[in-house]
Amino acid sequence: MDILDGWWGAFFFGSLTVLEVFLASLVLATFFGLIGSTAKLSDKRFLRFLGKLYTVVFRGTPELIVVLLVYFGSAVVLTRIAHAFDPDVKFVDVPPFWAGACSIGLVVGSYMTETFRGAFLSVPQGQLEAATALGLTRSQTLIFVRLPQMWRLALPNFGNHMLSIMKDTALISVIGLEEIVFVGQMATTVTQKPFLMYMVVALIYLLITSALTCLMNALEYYANRHMAGAR
Numbered sequence: 001m002d003i004l005d006g007w008w009g010a011f012f013f014g015s016l017t018v019l020e021v022f023l024a025s026l027v028l029a030t031f032f033g034l035i036g037s038t039a040k041l042s043d044k045r046f047l048r049f050l051g052k053l054y055t056v057v058f059r060g061t062p063e064l065i066v067v068l069l070v071y072f073g074s075a076v077v078l079t080r081i082a083h084a085f086d087p088d089v090k091f092v093d094v095p096p097f098w099a100g101a102c103s104i105g106l107v108v109g110s111y112m113t114e115t116f117r118g119a120f121l122s123v124p125q126g127q128l129e130a131a132t133a134l135g136l137t138r139s140q141t142l143i144f145v146r147l148p149q150m151w152r153l154a155l156p157n158f159g160n161h162m163l164s165i166m167k168d169t170a171l172i173s174v175i176g177l178e179e180i181v182f183v184g185q186m187a188t189t190v191t192q193k194p195f196l197m198y199m200v201v202a203l204i205y206l207l208i209t210s211a212l213t214c215l216m217n218a219l220e221y222y223a224n225r226h227m228a229g230a231r
Helices: 008-040 045-059 063-085 096-122 125-133 138-175 180-191 194-223 225-230
Strands: none
Touching (some): 008 045, 008 096, 008 180, 008 194, 045 096, 063 096, 096 138, 180 194, 194 225
């Protein structure tokens, strides 16, 4: 294991980068999922069409292709916009961190859209009618009645989406972000030990996903604690 002595620091900081991408992607995916599910449940046909289009496009396109399209496509668009204001601008570089986080957020958010939509529909209709009878507005009903119950119902699948986000962070190495897969590639080039280096990467991911699984189990137990006595 002496061959790893010069790489532990790089793997450590690569792991921190992975966690940062994970958190940013999780926030974005949750946001896109809530927006998408709200659109698909809307009374307006145009919003339902947009919600369906979003899920069809991003659930049907490979994650790696989305990462590449967002990274290079956003650079092209921003360069043209900047060039329109300043002709001297030749190229606008997009940070791989945010390109990757947005890509993963868009893809996983499309799956979260269906999870949240199903959870919203699972809230008993009688409670929504009771909220209306009490004079609650639609926004108040959403915040105080639907969202608290929706989260409990969505938690199992939400945990699966969290794991997907964590594993998808490995894709961002293709656009140059120095996370653990990128470090593994560099270490392999120097040491010529691909199996050992990628095994280290796999173990780091396994440790993180195991911690996330324990966290989600604890959250599910907490969310369903009031039902324990009814069983």
